[in-house]
Amino acid sequence: MTTGTKGFGSKLVHAGAQKDAYGSVVTPIYQTSTFAFDSAQQGADRFAGKDDGFIYTRLGNPTTRALEDCVAALEGGAGAIATSSGMGAVSTVYLALLASGDHVVSTASVYGPSRTLLEKQLAKFGLVSTYVDTSDLDQVRRALRPETKMVYVETPSNPLMQITDLAAVAALARANGALLVVDSTFASPYLQQSLTLGADVVLHSVTKFINGHADAVGGILIAKETAIAARLRQMMTLIGCNMDPHQAFLVHRGLKTLALRIDRAQASAARIAAWLEARPDVAWVRYVGLKSHPQYDLARRQMSGPGAMISFELEGGLAAGERLMNRVQLAALAVSLGGVETLIEHPASMTHSGVPEAERRETGITDGLVRYSVGIEDPEDLIEDLRQALDVRGALSPGKGENRMVVCIPVNEDRGLESEVCAHFGSTPEFLIVDTDSSSCRAIPNRNQHHGHGMCAPIASLEGERIDAIVVGGIGMGALNKLMAAGIDVFMAEHATVKETIAAFTAGALKPVQPGMACAHHGHGHGGPA
Numbered sequence: 400m401t402t403g404t405k406g407f408g409s410k411l412v413h414a415g416a417q418k419d420a421y422g423s424v425v426t427p428i429y430q431t432s433t434f435a436f437d438s439a440q441q442g443a444d445r446f447a448g449k450d451d452g453f454i455y456t457r458l459g460n461p462t463t464r465a466l467e468d469c470v471a472a473l474e475g476g477a478g479a480i481a482t483s484s485g486m487g488a489v490s491t492v493y494l495a496l497l498a499s500g501d502h503v504v505s506t507a508s509v510y511g512p513s514r515t516l517l518e519k520q521l522a523k524f525g526l527v528s529t530y531v532d533t534s535d536l537d538q539v540r541r542a543l544r545p546e547t548k549m550v551y552v553e554t555p556s557n558p559l560m561q562i563t564d565l566a567a568v569a570a571l572a573r574a575n576g577a578l579l580v581v582d583s584t585f586a587s588p589y590l591q592q593s594l595t596l597g598a599d600v601v602l603h604s605v606t607k608f609i610n611g612h613a614d615a616v617g618g619i620l621i622a623k624e625t626a627i628a629a630r631l632r633q634m635m636t637l638i639g640c641n642m643d644p645h646q647a648f649l650v651h652r653g654l655k656t657l658a659l660r661i662d663r664a665q666a667s668a669a670r671i672a673a674w675l676e677a678r679p680d681v682a683w684v685r686y687v688g689l690k691s692h693p694q695y696d697l698a699r700r701q702m703s704g705p706g707a708m709i710s711f712e713l714e715g716g717l718a719a720g721e722r723l724m725n726r727v728q729l730a731a732l733a734v735s736l737g738g739v740e741t742l743i744e745h746p747a748s749m750t751h752s753g754v755p756e757a758e759r760r761e762t763g764i765t766d767g768l769v770r771y772s773v774g775i776e777d778p779e780d781l782i783e784d785l786r787q788a789l790d791v792r793g794a795l796s797p798g799k800g801e802n803r804m805v806v807c808i809p810v811n812e813d814r815g816l817e818s819e820v821c822a823h824f825g826s827t828p829e830f831l832i833v834d835t836d837s838s839s840c841r842a843i844p845n846r847n848q849h850h851g852h853g854m855c856a857p858i859a860s861l862e863g864e865r866i867d868a869i870v871v872g873g874i875g876m877g878a879l880n881k882l883m884a885a886g887i888d889v890f891m892a893e894h895a896t897v898k899e900t901i902a903a904f905t906a907g908a909l910k911p912v913q914p915g916m917a918c919a920h921h922g923h924g925h926g927g928p929a
C-alpha cells in the first residue's frame with residue numbers, strides 16, 4: 400500500500416507491509432539464510448542489480464525490508480538500513496561515511512560507546528574527533544575544521560536531555576561541507592523529524608522506543624538521499640551487522656504502537672517530572688517538558704512532544720540515588736529505555752561508566768544523576784512507587800526488607816565487634832555501618848564507599864539520610880535526640896552477637912528507645928552489634 404500522503408499513525412501500521420502468497424495481514428518471518436533463484440540467469444541478474452529480488456539474508460530479507468521501508472516512510476528518508484544493534488548502526492555510519500584523516504564534531508554527552516568507538520578505536524585508523532556541547536552553536540562553529548566531514552549529534556542527549564538545534568547545526572555542517580548525522584533514539588520518529596530539519600542521516604537504537612517492548616536489540620539508519628543509503632547498506636553488509644528476520648519481526652510489531660505508547664508514557668513523564676521537581680529532597684530535574692529545561696523553547700519548536708525520559712539528582716547525591724534505586728518496586732533497576740516497562744538506572748556506574756570520570760563531570764553527568772525511563776504503567780502507581788522509595792521513614796515491616804537498619808558501632812572501643820559487623824554486613828545493601836563517634840571516623844573496608852570514600856560514615860552524616868531505624872549499642876544523647884527528632888526509630892541492641900541482634904530486629908523483637916531515655920554504651924565486648 401502507498402502511504403505517502405497518510406498520517407503518521409497510518410504509516411506506522413501500514414507502511415512497508417509486504418504482500419505474501421497467502422495474503423498474510425502481517426509480514427511473515429522469512430527465517431531463511433538464502434533465496435533460491437528460478438534460473439542461473441535470474442541469479443546473475445540479481446547480483447548485477449537488474450532484478451531486485453532477494454539473494455542472501457545478510458544483504459536483504461523481506462521481513463527486514465518491511466521494517467526498513469516502514470521506518471524510511473516515518474522519517475521521510477530515501478532508504479533505511481536495519482542493523483543488529485544500535486551500535487551496529489553507529490559503526491556503519493562512521494565507517495561508511497568517513498575516511499582516514501577526516502574530522503568529526505560530536506555531542507560531548509553522546510551515548511558513551513558511540514564516543515568510545517570513535518575516540519578510542521577508530522582513532523587508530525586516523526579518524527579525529529572533537530566533543531563539544533552541541534546545544535551551544537558557538538562551540539560547534541569553533542570546532543569545525545576544513546577536514547570536518549561529519550557533525551554527529553545526539554538530541555535529546557543521553558542522559559542529560561540536552562537539545563541541539565538541528566536546523567542551525569545542519570546549516571553550519573552544510574556550509575563546511577560536512578554531513579549531519581543525528582542519533583534520534585530518545586525522540587523516535589514520532590517526536591522528531593530530523594531529516595526534515597536538515598540531517599543527512601538519522602539513526603536509532605530500535606532497542607528503545609521503536610521496538611518498545613524490551614525484547615529485542617537492534618538499530619536502524621535512514622538516509623535522506625539514495626546515494627548515501629547505498630553507501631550505508633554496502634558497509635553494513637560488509638561488516639555483517641544485519642538485522643535478523645525474527646528480530647525485525649519483533650521490532651516491526653512493536654513499532655506499530657509507537658505513537659500510542661509515547662503519548663501515554665510522555666503524559667505520565669510530565670506528571671512525574673513535575674512531582675519530582677516539587678519535592679524538597681530532589682536537587683534538580685532535567686525533563687524536556689519542564690519550563691526549567693534550558694532548551695525548553697527550542698524543544699517545543701523542534702519536537703512534537705517532550706518524550707518519556709527524565710534525569711534527576713536527589714539531595715544526598717549518589718548515596719541517596721542508590722537507595723532510591725534499591726527501593727523502587729514497580730520500576731526495574733535496569734539499563735536501556737523506551738520500553739513499556741519503567742526503568743531506573745545510574746549512568747555514572749552503568750551506561751556511562753566507560754567515559755572517563757573527568758569527561759563525565761565536564762559534560763554534567765554527575766555521580767548522583769539517576770535516569771528514569773517512563774513506561775506505560777499507571778502514572779499514579781509510578782508516583783507512589785517513587786514516593787514509597789523516597790519516604791522510607793515509618794513503621795517497621797520486619798522481613799519485608801523495606802527498612803534500612805543502621806548499625807552504630809563505637810569504633811574506638813571494640814575492634815573485634817567492628818570486624819564482626821563488617822563481616823556480617825559487608826555485602827548487604829540494606830545496612831549501613833556508621834561510627835557513633837564522628838571524630839574517630841576512619842577507613843573500614845566495607846561497602847560504605849559513598850560515605851567519605853571508603854570511610855566508615857560518621858553519625859553526623861546521617862543527617863538528611865532516609866533511614867527507618869537505627870540499632871545502637873552506644874550512642875550519645877545529642878545524636879540520639881537528633882535521630883529521634885528526625886523521626887527515626889532507635890532500637891537497643893541487647894543481644895549477644897551481631898547476628899542475633901539482626902535476627903531480633905528483623906523479627907520485630909527489639910525494644911524501641913523511648914524519648915528521653917538515656918542510652919548508655921553497653922554490649923561492647925564481643926557482644927551486641929553496638
Ligand SMILES: Cc1ncc(COP(=O)(O)O)c(C=O)c1O
Nearest residue numbers: 484485486510557584604606617
Ligand atoms: C542514544 C543511544 N544511541 C545508541 C545506543 C546503542 O544502541 P544498542 O544498545 O541497541 O546497540 C543507545 C543504547 O543505549 C543509546 O541510548
